[in-house]
Amino acid sequence: MLQPWLKCVVIKTEDITHSTRRFWIQIPELEKFNFEPGQFVTFDLPIHEQRNKRWRSYSIASSPDGSNIFELVIVLMEDGLGTPHLFNDVKEGSELLVRGPQGKFTMPPVLDKDLYLICTGTGIAPFRSMVHYIHQQQIPHKNIHLVFGCREFKDSLYEAELKQLENKLPGFYHHPCFSRELVVGPGQYSGYVHACYTQLVEKHKGMTGAIPEANFFLCGWKNMVDDAKAKILSLGYDKSAIHLELYG
Secondary structure, rough: OOOOOEEEEEEEEEEEOOOOEEEEEEEOOOOOOOOOOEEEEEEEEEOOHHHHOOOEEEEOOOOOOOEEEEEEEOOOOOOOOOOHHHHHOOOOEEEEEEEEEEEOOOOOOOOOOOOEEEEEEHHHHHHHHHHHHHHHHHHOOOOOEEEEEEHHHHHHHOHHHHHHHHHHOOEEEEEEEEEOOOOOOOOOEEEEEEHHHHHHHHHHHHHHHOOEEEEEEEEEEEEHHHHHHHHHOOOOHHHHHHHEEOOO
């Protein structure tokens, strides 16, 4: 059964990098917007005559809080149609049509294995939702490694916030990776995301003699997801441990 399209209002925007913007969306006709961390919403944007070519989907970056407001983080794709409209034409107070929540890229019902949340760019959105939800609901969990990749320091998303969460959420570790920075600070990595989680798994194996029981969630561009999937399998994991969401 198709979900209905609902009117929503952009109540706030904030530029987080030179090409990435946060959008806070409210659905006035709902008292609560219920969703699971990891799900997405779809907009019907006035960018094409054909209806299905107007649809653009974005993962929810906030955690469920019992309100009718949620947050998105979106990167501008200048050669596209959807994000130029959102960046150039949509302002605070703008009305949009939205449908959702949708998607099955959600956490296991029981977090009895280590979680590796691996992403690039705005692929961090569903993982930000997940880790805040785990903290707010005090959900029992094993180690959680959020491995976030981008090119340069200026491209980093939510870094200070997630570093603060490390001090509040036991077992949570944020690992920002910068592919074009040679010198990085404590807790940061120079290089691609693969090097980070590979080192983490191999470090555990060196200490215990076995790879950790783990679930891997991958979110980002297809090349990163494909490479990460192959690397994780080469570490000795079964494909059932890998869950993915493609962007673009």
